[in-house]
Amino acid sequence: MSGISRRKFLAASVAVGAATTLGGTKKALAAGSFSGYPNSMGVLVDLTRCIGCRSCEAACNKEQKLPDPNLPFDDMSVFDQTFHHGTQKRRTDESAYTVVNRYTPEGSEPIYRKVQCNHCAEPACLSSCFVNAYTKTKEGAVIYDGSVCVGCRNCMIACPFNVPAYSYSSAFGAVVKKCIFCHETRLKDGLPPACVEICPQEALTFGKRKDLLKIGHQRIQTHPGRYIDRVYGEKELGGTHWMYLSPIPVEEVGFDPRPGNEPIISHVKEFLGVVPMVLAIWPALFTGFHLLAKNQEGHGDHEHDTEHQHDEEGGQQ
């Protein structure tokens, strides 16, 4: 009686196990060897050139058809805004996919940093999404399909740059919101995103990622006093497609100085590898335990439990 169910169960669990895990491991392995699309695009942000004019914010707002801001884009008082007891500067949200913040290191001119999605080569948001809403396009953008977004907000947990925001204000259509590199309207036709196009200071350079890396290192070499020797985003978290040149250590402009060079997916691979092993080993292991325990009981198997017996009898009548 129980033999049949065990056999059936084993067959079923192997089938389910194979179905649920093969997909997972295959993708994880592919992610491990992924070194980016060869000709994908990126942007190099030169913090020494940015003057904090906020025209990129305005351009983004227009291009992405976002709601009007509370304060106009030429109002520079936003740089004085702080949040959460003065610990936080402005961040991206559902109505602003990019913001510029001002940092004032002691004894130096203010430095402005533009925040937007950095379009990782191996995006954390993509790897954490259980409905596969995110796509890394061959042009380099990380885009998403809001029509399947369930609203679990795991991508927001996963994003090491705290970029994705959520449309909390919407009751029936709440989805994740973030910069998509103007993929739909510009990037896929080879055009730079709206923010880059409007920048009056050429603080943003649009180009192939591999060329931008060369440009970045060249600038550092040509002006060793102007920059710190680091292209932030070259290797960080598996590499990003938006990269930064900074005149001061990156932690002073609000970056995590040591995010590690591993993409976020590497941190969950260990667990994903455990899954097929548990699915494969546990059935035999625990059915085996059961058989061992049963054998030990011997003849006592039916004596120990009068209730069971009683139930069975009751059931037959």
Added chain:
Amino acid sequence: MKSLVELGVKPVDSLINERNDKRWSLMEKLFLGLSPGQYLGQALRNPFNWILGLIFAVGLPLILYRFIFGLGAITHASNDYPWGLFLGFGLFCMVPLSASGFMLGTTVEIFGRHDFHPIERLALLNGLLGYFFAVVYLMVDLGQPWRLPYPMFWSFGPAAVLFLVAWHVATYLSVQIAEVSVAFFEWMDWLGGKRFIRRITIGLTVSGIILSTLHQGALGALFNYAPGKVHPLWYSASFQWIHFFVSAIPAGLCMVIVVSTIIKKTMAWRCDDGFLDSLDRCTLGIAKGAAMGLITYLVIKFIGVAHDNEWAYLATGWGAWFLFEMFVGVLLPLVLFAYAIRHQVASLARWGAAFTVLGIVLNRLNTALITFNWKLYQEIPHIFEFIVALTVFAIYITTYRFILYRLPILYSWKEQPQEALAPEAVKAAPASTTVSPANAVYRKID
């Protein structure tokens, strides 16, 4: 209810009404064999119901408000803390506290320890309801809860840890429904269903172990997506999933002890002697298992600290908080359990269980909320978020109690065949030990 039982009213516990030899109707079963008036009376006399009523009066409109105006209406709508109390407490705490189902199922069905049988059904029910309400919390939290089936049928992201959680929790929920349905089939007198579940018990139990191992672990692995956000003492690069899995074992076991203690204090009328007499023994037995789980957990937590070389953090404020969690939630219950088992003091084991439950809740809240974004700022959830979380918990308690009152979880269902019952009924009649509900009310008035 207690006062009615003292007056001789006997709640439904069998197929046949002993007073008139007829089968109880469904309505009678739902009212526990009381008249509607009596039922309402006992419900109104219970002060706890008034507390629940107050919570519902405030909380239910707030839940409605959330679904009309969006999540931002009852939370701080934080983009930095995307997961608030609904997941931090509702999902990450309720799920480990519901590991009881697979633990006791394994003990009884796989290892053949039928001496734990009296408490097995309570453990299974505790598991089922905990998971069910974890999903309810999730539904409150999800931006578009009606899309919850998407990862199942519509759009697959199989490389995501949450995909595994979704599938496993859904599958395990069905497994648990099947396991608990035995009690329901007895109560409804659908014996075919019961026989069918009996036949597949081993299969159900083993799949329960597999699914539990993986999704308890997966809840931990979800935080591996945020290596820079969770404080290093609560984050382990290699062992996060196993920390969550191992701690779920004492969590689930201790939750059963806590729940059974509350039942013993408030619901003894519903328990049969088989349950009450074996409760102390079962409690100590479960405490033994929980103690083994806790000591393992303590060791692997410190292995985690050593593995990532995080000793320096112990000297910081966060370190003190971490040590506090370990002392109160792990070490203290270990000491209590050790003493309780050595000297066979069940009441002490119950205290140990209470501290363990608190410790696990603290651990999950620490990981998901308190130490999350430790480099940024501390988020204190909106007052409405607290109220809604409390309201869902109150619905959980109400449902839990509703089922315990009725289904044969704490007592065994008497399925005497008609002819066996007849002489008993004759015996009972002259002794007139059973007072009819109507009489009981009269006496009360007297």
